[in-house]
Amino acid sequence: MPPRSISDLHPLLAYAFGKAEAEFLLTYPEAPKPFISCTFRSPEEQTALFNQPTDKIDNNGNGKIDEPAERVTNARAGESAHNYKPALAFDVAFLAKGGRIDWSDKWFDLFAPLVLKSTGITWGGNFKSLPDRPHFELTGWKKLAGK
């Protein structure tokens, strides 16, 4: 599991998540609870993710090897907002009763507008080439990262 400490996260993102989380819990008390599943991701972890479609491993455990669904990122090491400290992106997941992790689109679609009430954040669900619903990043993060 990659580090997901909120202290590794850019303060604007940490603030936006906290606000959205509080509003989500109030508005949808019966829904699974949002949590941050990833902040900083090391270059090695990024490379492993990038290589999923060609690594001859069934990364998502669905019985198929290197099928298109294993492509989860277009970013090589250093090309993701997760590869910086503090992290310039975070990923969200939802914890259902009984400890099951819920990745249903509907929860992300409810949560994202709450995060986007804070300005300066881009949602991965709006990415054109490879939509990434769990992902939120600082708009223009490449400038901050000196890229």
Ligand SMILES: [Ca+2]
């Ligand atoms: Ca697979």
Ligand SMILES: [Ca+2]
């Ligand atoms: Ca694979």
Ligand SMILES: [Zn+2]
């Ligand atoms: Zn992400």
